[in-house]
Amino acid sequence: MDYISENVVPALELCFLNISMTDLTLQTCDTLTTVRWLARHGLIANKRICDKCPRLMHLQARRGKQVGDGYGWGCSKCNRAKSIRIGSFFEHSRLNLIQIVEILYLWSLERPQVEVSKQTGVSPRCLLNWYNYARGLCARYLLDNPVEMGGPDRTVEIAASKFMERNNRRGKYKPDQWVLGMVERETDVTMMVPVDNRDATTALPVIAKHVRAGTRIVTDRWQDYNALPQQNHGYTFVAPGDCKHSVKDVLDLCKAKFTTMSGTSDANFDSHLQEFVWRRCVKDNFFGNILYWIRHYYDVS
Numbered sequence: 001m002d003y004i005s006e007n008v009v010p011a012l013e014l015c016f017l018n019i020s021m022t023d024l025t026l027q028t029c030d031t032l033t034t035v036r037w038l039a040r041h042g043l044i045a046n047k048r049i050c051d052k053c054p055r056l057m058h059l060q061a062r063r064g065k066q067v068g069d070g071y072g073w074g075c076s077k078c079n080r081a082k083s084i085r086i087g088s089f090f091e092h093s094r095l096n097l098i099q100i101v102e103i104l105y106l107w108s109l110e111r112p113q114v115e116v117s118k119q120t121g122v123s124p125r126c127l128l129n130w131y132n133y134a135r136g137l138c139a140r141y142l143l144d145n146p147v148e149m150g151g152p153d154r155t156v157e158i159a160a161s162k163f164m165e166r167n168n169r170r171g172k173y174k175p176d177q178w179v180l181g182m183v184e185r186e187t188d189v190t191m192m193v194p195v196d197n198r199d200a201t202t203a204l205p206v207i208a209k210h211v212r213a214g215t216r217i218v219t220d221r222w223q224d225y226n227a228l229p230q231q232n233h234g235y236t237f238v239a240p241g242d243c244k245h246s247v248k249d250v251l252d253l254c255k256a257k258f259t260t261m262s263g264t265s266d267a268n269f270d271s272h273l274q275e276f277v278w279r280r281c282v283k284d285n286f287f288g289n290i291l292y293w294i295r296h297y298y299d300v301s
């Protein structure tokens with residue numbers, strides 16, 4: 001076979017990929033079907049040209065360390081062999097592809113790692129890495145697509161909330177972590193940023209990064225902001241009054257996630273916030289969306 005899959009779906013289709021666990025299990029029931037599924041979705045290369053000849057390589061059942069998936073690319077002329085994972089998100093892992101797809105699916109459903117480790121038979125340490133990789137994609141997405149909100153005729157709600165203690169790598173607890181939440185009322189666009197304290201002077205530069213000039217900002221600390229000597233971002237700070245203050249609900253939602261995880265290491269705190277924001281950005285179909293971004297960042301075409 002010169003091609004693994006007869007067709008490769010357009011990248012955007014991944015965002016709308018709505019698949020049940022049962023269907024996914026059926027479509028990735030053994031290595032070859034999984035390899036085809038990944039190639040069809042553009043997550044591993046569908047064809048490969050021999051870098052020596054150059055001619056199209058063939059997908060072959062192979063054994064050996066270099067092609068640990070049971071299948072690999074082989075050149076009929078020079079006998080060169082290549083892994084099917086080259087250039088893909090899966091290149092540097094030795095975990096089998098069926099398990100990786102399953103882990104990504106369960107991550108997308110926010111299943112706890114303890115449960116997923118039992119279900120997939122993957123060690124907690126290895127699973128932790130894969131959850132970190134997935135969150136790493138969310139972080140990269142936010143870096144490349146910075147959240148911006150507000151503007152004239154828009155209202156952004158802002159509040160700070162104290163999250164549970166975070167522990168550093170040596171297991172020592174640090175004081176509680178403040179998180180500044182920003183939510184655009186009209187669209188629910190959300191941003192969460194860890195901050196040293198909830199002072200207006202600390203928050204304002206963070207707000208300026210994500211909230212456009214001319215925005216009406218609703219916050220229960222409006223007086224503090226208005227008291228700042230130089231407030232030149234063109235914001236209007238107002239009290240929440242009787243209107244709903246939904247940023248607090250969003251902060252509570254985010255905080256609840258940290259509580260169910262029983263805390264997180266210092267190094268991972270920010271990326272958990274980024275995953276939360278990413279999920280708010282893409283809104284639904286997290287499995288299809290994470291696959292879309294894997295394909296975006298690991299272009300194997």
Ligand SMILES: [Zn+2]
Pocket residue numbers: 050051052053054055075076077078079080
């Ligand atoms: Zn060759």
